[in-house]
Each structure stands twice: as C-alpha cells, then as structure tokens.
Amino acid sequence: MAYNAQILLFVSTPFSIYFIAEELKVSGIIAVVCAGLMQNSESIRSRFITPRQFHNGLVLLRLLRELLNNTIFVILGLLVVRIIRDDLIIGNTNSQWIVIGILLYITNLLVRYLYGLLSKMGNKGSIIFALGGVHGAVTLALVYMIINNVSSAQFDMIVLAEMLVIILSMVVPSIVFRFILDHDMSxxxxxxxxxxxxxxxxxxxxxxxxxxxxxxxxxxxxxxxxxxxxxxxxxxxxxxxxxxxxxxxxxxxxxxxxxxxxxxxxxxxxxxxxxxxxxxxxxxxxxxxxxxxxxxxxxxxxxxxxxx
Structure with a gap:
C-alpha cells in the first residue's frame, strides 16, 4: 500500500507544482522542468533504499513519457494541418517563419555545444550532445503561455517556426550522425x-x-x-x-x-x-x-x- 501511495504522489507531483506555479504567476512549465531535474538528482542517490518502488517508478515513467511525447506530436500535427487548411502556407507568401525556425535551431545547437564544452565533454562529445535528441518539445508547451498575448497570425507563425525546429532536430542528426559516429551493429x-x-x-x-x-x-x-x-x-x-x-x-x-x-x-x-x-x-x-x-x-x- 505504501508503494502505491508513493507512486501516486510521484505522478501527481508535476501537476501540483504546475498549478501552484501558475497561481504564483510564474511559469508552470519551467517549474515542472526544474522539479524534474531536482527529482532526477535525488533519485540517483536513493535508488537502492526501496529498489522495488524505484523499478516500478521507472516502468511507469517510461510509459508516461511515451504517451506524453506522442501526445505532443499529435497536437503539433493537428495544429499544422489546421494552419495548412487555412492557407497560411500555400496562400501566404510570407516565409518569415522559416528564417525564424532555422535561427532558433542554430541558436539551440550553439548553446548546447557551448554547454558541452563547459561540461568537459570534448569537441566530439559536445557536437553529439548538441545534435542529439528531439528539440523543441518544451518550447512548444511554452508557446501556449503566450497564446492570449499575441495575435492569431503571430501565434500561427510561432507554431510553424517551432514545428521547423522539431523537424530539423530529427532530420539533421539522422544525416550527420552517419558521418561522425562509429557504425554500430544493426x-x-x-x-x-x-x-x-x-x-x-x-x-x-x-x-x-x-x-x-x-x-x-x-x-x-x-x-x-x-x-x-x-x-x-x-x-x-x-x-x-x-x-x-x-x-x-x-x-x-x-x-x-x-x-x-x-x-x-x-x-x-x-x-x-x-x-x-x-x-x-x-x-x-x-x-x-x-x-x-x-x-x-x-x-x-x-x-x-x-x-x-
């Protein structure tokens, strides 16, 4: 029973932190991310206190991560379809979102690369760290924080730029990693x-x-x-x-x-x-x-x- 209560507390904590942060007029997304980083550091040093609970938490976390990651792409897909349907790409010659998306992606790579160097990952390790992973998921969540502060056209442009960042973060590593990583077993x-x-x-x-x-x-x-x-x-x-x-x-x-x-x-x-x-x-x-x-x-x- 204690294990179940602790797991329920573990799952509900991010939601509680989000709503509390929003009530305090600060970013709920950033608060949840910070809490996740703190919890990860804590769990690494206490995983053997209750191994069964830790293992069950990992299994549950893996399931939730898959569900939430897939949900993000479903939401993004629905938004892009709506934008295309409204002729924001076909009927509008304004390609500013492409430039914004590329600049955001390059900036993201530079920041991650510099962080890798500061963390003493080495040049190759920093490049791998900069390119690895799908970027933009948290940023997409942050976009909804400003939905009431920008016009509909501006919001659509931000979504398109964010969509480009996510797509580039999946396509570019798939190409570059073929040349910089050792070939592993298929x-x-x-x-x-x-x-x-x-x-x-x-x-x-x-x-x-x-x-x-x-x-x-x-x-x-x-x-x-x-x-x-x-x-x-x-x-x-x-x-x-x-x-x-x-x-x-x-x-x-x-x-x-x-x-x-x-x-x-x-x-x-x-x-x-x-x-x-x-x-x-x-x-x-x-x-x-x-x-x-x-x-x-x-x-x-x-x-x-x-x-x-």
Missing part, C-alpha cells in the same frame, strides 16, 4: 545475437536442472518454464500444462519451494553463462537486456506477495 543483427544467446543460456539452464534430483512432476514444470524463455513450447504443450493444472491440485508448500530452488539454480547457470560471454564479447547492450530478463524472472520467484 537492429536486425543485434536481434539475431540476442536470439543466439537466449538459446545458449536456456541450454545452460536446462543442463543445470538435469544435474540435480527433482520429482518428475516438478522437473516437467521447471523444464516447461525454462523452455518458455526461448518460446520453444508449442501450443499443444501449453494446453497440456493448462489442462494438467486445472485437473490436479497445485503443488504443496514443499513442492513449491523445490520448484523455486530449481528455477533459481537454472537462472544462476544462465547468468554465469552471460557473465562468461560478456568477458569475450564487447556487446554489453543486448547482454544486459538478457541479464535483466533473468533478474526480473528471479524477482518474480522471490516475491512473497506473488501468487504463481
């Missing part, structure tokens, strides 16, 4: 490597289970769970397990503990295999992805409040 090739390692690590887990004594019914359940890691169970296997679980009573406490220990033993063998591979292959990204999956599986087994 997503398709990385997927093949993950699948290869997944097959091998599950094989190690199955070997570990074969070396220990288990009653046949528990061994069958453990092997099914391990094979499920690599999606090796057929639809018929699933229905067989489902029918068996529905027809026969669940494991007693002793059998549950034995199954848990067997799975943990198998997961330990899988982690050891990934540790061995990590010393030979300098591909930490997808290795950590698989390692994280195993740790999450272990956390499910060790969760005393979980019913499985």
């Amino acid at each position: 997503r398709k090739e990385a997927g093949k490597q993950v699948q290869r390692l997944r097959q091998e690590m599950v094989k190690e887990g199955l070997k570990a289970v074969e070396k220990i004594y288990l009653p046949e019914n528990i061994r069958e359940s453990v092997v099914y769970d391990l094979r499920d890691q690599k999606s090796a169970n057929s639809f018929a296997d699933f229905w067989h397990q489902w029918a068996k679980a529905s027809r026969y009573p669940e494991f007693n406490e002793q059998e549950k503990e034995l199954e848990q220990r067997a799975l943990l033993w198998a997961f330990r063998a899988e982690r050891q295999y990934l540790d061995m591979v990590s010393q030979k292959e300098n591909r930490r990204d997808y290795l950590f992805e698989l390692y994280n999956e195993i740790l999450l599986a272990e956390s499910i087994l060790l969760d005393t409040e979980n019913e499985y």
Whole structure:
C-alpha cells in the first residue's frame, strides 16, 4: 500500500507544482522542468533504499513519457494541418517563419555545444550532445503561455517556426550522425545475437536442472518454464500444462519451494553463462537486456506477495 501511495504522489507531483506555479504567476512549465531535474538528482542517490518502488517508478515513467511525447506530436500535427487548411502556407507568401525556425535551431545547437564544452565533454562529445535528441518539445508547451498575448497570425507563425525546429532536430542528426559516429551493429543483427544467446543460456539452464534430483512432476514444470524463455513450447504443450493444472491440485508448500530452488539454480547457470560471454564479447547492450530478463524472472520467484 505504501508503494502505491508513493507512486501516486510521484505522478501527481508535476501537476501540483504546475498549478501552484501558475497561481504564483510564474511559469508552470519551467517549474515542472526544474522539479524534474531536482527529482532526477535525488533519485540517483536513493535508488537502492526501496529498489522495488524505484523499478516500478521507472516502468511507469517510461510509459508516461511515451504517451506524453506522442501526445505532443499529435497536437503539433493537428495544429499544422489546421494552419495548412487555412492557407497560411500555400496562400501566404510570407516565409518569415522559416528564417525564424532555422535561427532558433542554430541558436539551440550553439548553446548546447557551448554547454558541452563547459561540461568537459570534448569537441566530439559536445557536437553529439548538441545534435542529439528531439528539440523543441518544451518550447512548444511554452508557446501556449503566450497564446492570449499575441495575435492569431503571430501565434500561427510561432507554431510553424517551432514545428521547423522539431523537424530539423530529427532530420539533421539522422544525416550527420552517419558521418561522425562509429557504425554500430544493426537492429536486425543485434536481434539475431540476442536470439543466439537466449538459446545458449536456456541450454545452460536446462543442463543445470538435469544435474540435480527433482520429482518428475516438478522437473516437467521447471523444464516447461525454462523452455518458455526461448518460446520453444508449442501450443499443444501449453494446453497440456493448462489442462494438467486445472485437473490436479497445485503443488504443496514443499513442492513449491523445490520448484523455486530449481528455477533459481537454472537462472544462476544462465547468468554465469552471460557473465562468461560478456568477458569475450564487447556487446554489453543486448547482454544486459538478457541479464535483466533473468533478474526480473528471479524477482518474480522471490516475491512473497506473488501468487504463481
């Protein structure tokens, strides 16, 4: 219950800060951004006090970030469609918004580049920092703060300029990064490597289970769970397990503990295999992805409040 209350407080805090800042006649957007920076610094140094809450917060934050980022682009798309429909681009020869948008983007790059140099990122690191990321999302939110202080034509011009900044921040890095960054493994090739390692690590887990004594019914359940890691169970296997679980009573406490220990033993063998591979292959990204999956599986087994 305490975890849920803290997560609700975490989600509601930005909204509370925004409305309080607006009541004080200051920028609610800037207040929320500052609060986010402070919260990020605080969470880095307190993430292991309550690891479960921190992990749940990361998952929730990732979901909210995706929803809100997509919402920004939906709003921007609707605004641009309305502006085009009103012939502000086709019927109006005033291209001042293009110049403003380019100047804003260049200014943004220079400021970020100088900040990178001051932070001792080096020349190449500062260039990457300046170009990286989609710029203009916060600025688009700030635009709505002045909607009542400018004319409709001026507001539309600001939106168009901001739209150009966002588009440039997505297009320019896609081109420039091809020339200044080292070529990494493609997503398709990385997927093949993950699948290869997944097959091998599950094989190690199955070997570990074969070396220990288990009653046949528990061994069958453990092997099914391990094979499920690599999606090796057929639809018929699933229905067989489902029918068996529905027809026969669940494991007693002793059998549950034995199954848990067997799975943990198998997961330990899988982690050891990934540790061995990590010393030979300098591909930490997808290795950590698989390692994280195993740790999450272990956390499910060790969760005393979980019913499985």
